[in-house]
Amino acid sequence: MSAPLLSVRELGVTYRVRPGGSPPWARARALQAVRNVSFDLAPAETLGIVGESGSGKSSLARALIGTVPASRRQALWQGADLLAMGAEQRRPLRRDIQMIFQNPLGALDPRMTAGEIVAEALTTHERGLPRHEVRSRAAAMLERVGLLPEHMNRYPHEFSGGQCQRIGIARALIVGPRLVICDEPVSALDVSVQAQIVNLLQDLQRDLGLSLIFISHDLGVVKHIADRIMVFYLGRVLEHAAAGELVRAPRHPYTRALIAAAPVPDPAVERGRQATGLGGELPSPLAPPSGCVFRTRCPIVRDACADEVPAMREVGEDHVAACPYDAG
Amino acid sequence: MTLLRVRDLSVTFETGDGTVNAVNGVDLAIGAGQSVAVVGESGSGKSQIMFAIMGLLARNGAAAGSVTFDGTELLGLDEGALNRIRSSQIAMIFQNPMTALNPYMRISHQMTEVLTLHKGMSRRAALAEAIGLLDAMEVPEAATRIGMYPHEFSGGMLQRVLIAMALLCRPRLLIADEPTTALDATVRGQIMRLLADVRARFGTTVILVTHDVGIVAGHCDEMVVLYGGRVMESGPVARIFAAPHHPYTRSLLDAVPRLDRDDERLRSIPGDPLGTNLLPAGCPFAARCPRVEERCHRERPASERPAPDRVVACHRPLEGVA
Numbered sequence: 138m139s140a141p142l143l144s145v146r147e148l149g150v151t152y153r154v155r156p157g158g159s160p161p162w163a164r165a166r167a168l169q170a171v172r173n174v175s176f177d178l179a180p181a182e183t184l185g186i187v188g189e190s191g192s193g194k195s196s197l198a199r200a201l202i203g204t205v206p207a208s209r210r211q212a213l214w215q216g217a218d219l220l221a222m223g224a225e226q227r228r229p230l231r232r233d234i235q236m237i238f239q240n241p242l243g244a245l246d247p248r249m250t251a252g253e254i255v256a257e258a259l260t261t262h263e264r265g266l267p268r269h270e271v272r273s274r275a276a277a278m279l280e281r282v283g284l285l286p287e288h289m290n291r292y293p294h295e296f297s298g299g300q301c302q303r304i305g306i307a308r309a310l311i312v313g314p315r316l317v318i319c320d321e322p323v324s325a326l327d328v329s330v331q332a333q334i335v336n337l338l339q340d341l342q343r344d345l346g347l348s349l350i351f352i353s354h355d356l357g358v359v360k361h362i363a364d365r366i367m368v369f370y371l372g373r374v375l376e377h378a379a380a381g382e383l384v385r386a387p388r389h390p391y392t393r394a395l396i397a398a399a400p401v402p403d404p405a406v407e408r409g410r411q412a413t414g415l416g417g418e419l420p421s422p423l424a425p426p427s428g429c430v431f432r433t434r435c436p437i438v439r440d441a442c443a444d445e446v447p448a449m450r451e452v453g454e455d456h457v458a459a460c461p462y463d464a465g
Numbered sequence: 466m467t468l469l470r471v472r473d474l475s476v477t478f479e480t481g482d483g484t485v486n487a488v489n490g491v492d493l494a495i496g497a498g499q500s501v502a503v504v505g506e507s508g509s510g511k512s513q514i515m516f517a518i519m520g521l522l523a524r525n526g527a528a529a530g531s532v533t534f535d536g537t538e539l540l541g542l543d544e545g546a547l548n549r550i551r552s553s554q555i556a557m558i559f560q561n562p563m564t565a566l567n568p569y570m571r572i573s574h575q576m577t578e579v580l581t582l583h584k585g586m587s588r589r590a591a592l593a594e595a596i597g598l599l600d601a602m603e604v605p606e607a608a609t610r611i612g613m614y615p616h617e618f619s620g621g622m623l624q625r626v627l628i629a630m631a632l633l634c635r636p637r638l639l640i641a642d643e644p645t646t647a648l649d650a651t652v653r654g655q656i657m658r659l660l661a662d663v664r665a666r667f668g669t670t671v672i673l674v675t676h677d678v679g680i681v682a683g684h685c686d687e688m689v690v691l692y693g694g695r696v697m698e699s700g701p702v703a704r705i706f707a708a709p710h711h712p713y714t715r716s717l718l719d720a721v722p723r724l725d726r727d728d729e730r731l732r733s734i735p736g737d738p739l740g741t742n743l744l745p746a747g748c749p750f751a752a753r754c755p756r757v758e759e760r761c762h763r764e765r766p767a768s769e770r771p772a773p774d775r776v777v778a779c780h781r782p783l784e785g786v787a
Contacts, residue, residue, distance in 0.1 A: 189649035189650060189651065190649055297737040297738070298507075299737055327506040327507055327676065327738055328506065328676065328677075328678075328717065328720050328721055329506060329716065329717065329720045329734035329738070329753075330733070330734075330737060330738070331720070331731075331733075332720045332722070332731035332732060332733030332734070333733040333734075333735070335722070335731050335733075336730055336731055336733055339730070354649065354650060355650075355722070356650075356724060357721070357722035357723060357724050358722050360722070360724060361722045361728070381727065384724055394651055395650060395651065396724060398650045398651045398653065398654045399650065399679070399724050400677065400679025400680050400682060400683060401679060401682065401723060401725055402678045402679045402681075402682050402706065402718055402721050402723065403682055403706060403725075404682045404683070404702055404703045404706050405703075406682075406725065407679075407682040407683030407684075408683060414651070414654040414655060414658065415651040415654070415655070416655070418619050418621055418622065418652065419619070419649060419651075419652075434651075
């Protein structure tokens, strides 16, 4: 692998929260949304992050762009420590790291036209650009993501969800980022439109040599777009491998369960596996189980799982899993 | 036996921007004991059909056509008669379990209310019945948890509570409108297995409204594919998946990213789902269809029966090649 663009070591995110229903004088408790996450991201590589609600996948994204404070160790962006920077030092980096959000309409200012939304991103980072150049670059970018010139002057509410997501992508890309963090970018879209956006992101990634961090609860989508996948559960990474290998040969019981839970649009396949599936529910992130966070729902749980957090274990080439008892 | 029959159902809404045609001439026949999926993307009219059946359309909405349940016409029925059918014969569960219950009332109150009101049971008997059903729906410590408020439950648990509540009066038909969409992947499977169990134990007919064709493959016998408020195709799930007749069904099945395949690109459908305020003269899918020809824009394709159990509305249907 070439020198990593982003190198994250033992990153953690902790929120102070009062549990729902508690009185205002109750002491705030620590919610550890992300714990001890490490990974490297190479230029032009796509890292998929998959997890259910409360797994910490969005908190990780926010920590990387600096909207929530991260604790512990470091996140190196081409060698410079992101977490140690102040807002002023971070400014030039904001251009390098852009983000695309889940709710495509909600992420756009309703009082600005598509053209203005995309142009604003550009003028924020390149002050003093002549107006005609801003306009022509915004138009070119909108066209690049599949919108028409006449769309420039329309407002967000005049677009479909898929088109709004295209505007969001244009806004992220016009400043020329190196890394785009996509937080559930297609989960609010219809399946036919979802495929359009995934294909568009894939094309742009390839053509522009972008690195992507693609976050989703849908393993099918992540597998399709990512080179490597990290599986999150209750704030911890349970498995990390190349996308194809993770799906073909999962080594953590939770990854196996996620794969079993993803419906396959083929009645013959589906009928054969109805009896399997995980029981139980996601524990509260405020009170995660001791030891292995997955042990309360694990089909192969043992007594020792409660005692110690299982270490990441090398189980294949570039493939790690946090379970010492995998059935192989 | 056909339990529910929908004939030429149309649903329109009067809005400030004109008339919205949500459902345009839909026919359905649901047999007793069947599990039928109603599949469609946003704006396909799938939920509005169910609201029309249940008499739950918004105030500016109007339904025309015919909906008969076990021989009784439901459209235009007065509130009292409709309530008798809704209480004891048809029940519905919704997409977001968090907002389907009253946040200020304990589960016990909300569940027993149904029984004391509709069945005239005593509070004590109603409570025992409610706990029994929660137990059957695998809500742990049902006797304790029934005293809790909705916010004290997780999404998956609340959906179990809502299914239990829907079953209190032993309905013959259960309409589940996207019951797992708001839930996590691993909990989704639990709820679908529970619904299958309900059908087996109580003989309930189930209509599953969903956008997710993956779920349909494993859990339903029959399916109806909607687009632009019209039925594109219907028939047995296994046969439609093996050889869809309608190009829309084919495109929809192809667009799903699959874990069991290594496709280089996802096969998307160009364009966007149809807005409901423009009622096209021809086929609603014409603008996005790979097999479109000139008359598709002009003439609405009639429903044909290529086989006794299949229906398709298309001028250029795909041949039945598996």
